[in-house]
Amino acid sequence: MAGGHRLLLENARQVVLVCARGERFLTRDALRSLEVLEGASLVVGTDGFIKAIGPADAIQKQFSEETFEERIDCSGKCILPGLVDAHTHPVWAGERVHEFAMKLAGATYMDIHQAGGGINFTVERTRQASEEELYSSFQQRLGCMMRAGTTLVECKSGYGLSLETELKMLRVIERARRELDIGISATYCGAHSVPKGKTASEAADDIIKNHLPRLKELGRNGEIHVDNIDVFCEKGVFDLDSTRRILQSGKDIGLQINFHGDELHPMKAAELGVELGAQAISHLEEVSDEGIAAMASARCSAVLLPTTAYMLRLKQPRARKMLDEGVIVALGSDFNPNAYCFSMPMVMHLACVNMRMSMPEALAAATINAAYALGKSHTQGSLEVGKQGDLIIINSPR
Ligand SMILES: N=CN[C@@H](CCC(=O)O)C(=O)O
Ligand SMILES: [Zn+2]
Known part of the structure; x- marks a missing residue:
């Protein structure tokens, strides 16, 4: 389907990316606080990879003409990497x-x-x-x-x-x-x-x-x-x-x-x-x-x-x-x-x-x-564009 995507996770209270700059691992000071977006949405493509993550209103605008196999309202919830x-x-x-x-x-x-x-x-x-x-x-x-x-x-x-x-x-x-x-x-x-x-x-x-x-x-x-x-x-x-x-x-x-x-x-x-x-x-x-x-x-x-x-x-x-x-x-x-x-x-x-x-x-x-x-941190372990859409939604605000 043209312009179609697998999944839209909308308006989460938090999206916990863990890291956001392609890091393969985190040590020392990088562990003091992890990357977190507030009020954000996330899109997974039909290939199972993450296509976009960002502020909920920006994602809504960017994908307003697109279709999704599934949309999940994540209001009040938290998205984490699997x-x-x-x-x-x-x-x-x-x-x-x-x-x-x-x-x-x-x-x-x-x-x-x-x-x-x-x-x-x-x-x-x-x-x-x-x-x-x-x-x-x-x-x-x-x-x-x-x-x-x-x-x-x-x-x-x-x-x-x-x-x-x-x-x-x-x-x-x-x-x-x-x-x-x-x-x-x-x-x-x-x-x-x-x-x-x-x-x-x-x-x-x-x-x-x-x-x-x-x-x-x-x-x-x-x-x-x-x-x-x-x-x-x-x-x-x-x-x-x-x-x-x-x-x-x-x-x-x-x-x-x-x-x-x-x-x-x-x-x-x-x-x-x-x-x-x-x-x-x-x-x-x-x-x-x-x-x-x-x-x-x-x-x-x-x-x-x-x-x-x-x-x-x-x-x-x-x-x-x-x-x-x-x-x-x-x-x-x-x-x-x-x-x-x-x-x-x-x-x-x-x-x-x-x-x-x-x-x-x-x-x-x-x-x-x-x-x-496991030698797999280039594809898994954080929520970043280009990585696998392996994620969990928890019924918790943070
Ligand atoms: N220490 C060796 N192997 C396992 C225990 C396996 C077992 O007891 O069946 C471990 O990692 O704990
Ligand atoms: Zn063991």
């Missing part, structure tokens, strides 16, 4: 409620892991599940995330460990990427735990010799698109050397490095990530001062996960120090059978209360900086 969840484990079968009871009785995450529970428990259940079962529960979980305002989510494999089940999980993620109205950044996390009967080094060899070449082939054929490579770099899981080998091999086939580091023990994972050119490192409860400084200068983003520290009663990651030193701080829900949280608003709230982030810092960390962690 939230970006930079870290989730959303494809799995079974549940681990008995482990929650064990933790309440005093067991640590690693006690349970070393006894064969935790990730390995979920691996058993996920191996037994059909692709259809996994897709069905995954779809429901994504629905819950969307209802809480998430429009772009990072989704990891990692409850297969064997090539067969890792590929089953990645096919499930690929299907959702094609069929559902939510943006997905897919992560291969075959090094989430060391499979029974193997050492970390043997598992790394298997990944490098068998898993990654197959992923490369499937990517080339257009069957499965994977964006990131992840490893759980932790004492008693993957040591620094195995982590280095896996991440470097993933990078060699074109994947962005985005991994779990310095969570339960100081491992110098941040230093390793910077050395390898990682886009993002998650957790970082135990990161060193040198690791923080290195991440800041390398523009390697820190994906902080307030639900994990809360659930496992860990010490909080040092968000304030990271922010003060100019690290690109992002947030993720860490949704997984151990941390059952779909909601980025809840994650922002925990980041403010428990990690002492300000509200603008938390919102930037859940939008533009989380998009940066």
Whole structure:
């Protein structure tokens, strides 16, 4: 239709752009206050991209001759960029409620892991599940995330460990990427735990010799698109050397490095990530001062996960120090059978209360900086002309 557009959002009390000058991330002073327009409207074109944002009367004049598939009166409401969840484990079968009871009785995450529970428990259940079962529960979980305002989510494999089940999980993620109205950044996390009967080094060899070449082939054929490579770099899981080998091999086939580091023990994972050119490192409860400084200068983003520290009663990651030193701080829900949280608003709230982030810092960390962690801040994470029309309207004046 000539002169036609998909959507007109009219006369919002506020349009929270987050940033307005094509910034790929926000740090330091830029986090003191975010870009906000009062009494503004926004137009999304038929291609799904933002065509105009501005004062309501100016947009009304500019588009007076145009038609829209849908118009929404946003009077008294607030428009925000869709939230970006930079870290989730959303494809799995079974549940681990008995482990929650064990933790309440005093067991640590690693006690349970070393006894064969935790990730390995979920691996058993996920191996037994059909692709259809996994897709069905995954779809429901994504629905819950969307209802809480998430429009772009990072989704990891990692409850297969064997090539067969890792590929089953990645096919499930690929299907959702094609069929559902939510943006997905897919992560291969075959090094989430060391499979029974193997050492970390043997598992790394298997990944490098068998898993990654197959992923490369499937990517080339257009069957499965994977964006990131992840490893759980932790004492008693993957040591620094195995982590280095896996991440470097993933990078060699074109994947962005985005991994779990310095969570339960100081491992110098941040230093390793910077050395390898990682886009993002998650957790970082135990990161060193040198690791923080290195991440800041390398523009390697820190994906902080307030639900994990809360659930496992860990010490909080040092968000304030990271922010003060100019690290690109992002947030993720860490949704997984151990941390059952779909909601980025809840994650922002925990980041403010428990990690002492300000509200603008938390919102930037859940939008533009989380998009940066996924290498997608050129298209998502703020409301700017030319970016995807991923947005949420909240029934609140500010
Ligand atoms: N720490 C490693 N992985 C997940 C937990 C996964 C699980 O326990 O199933 C995390 O990020 O918290
Ligand atoms: Zn995780």
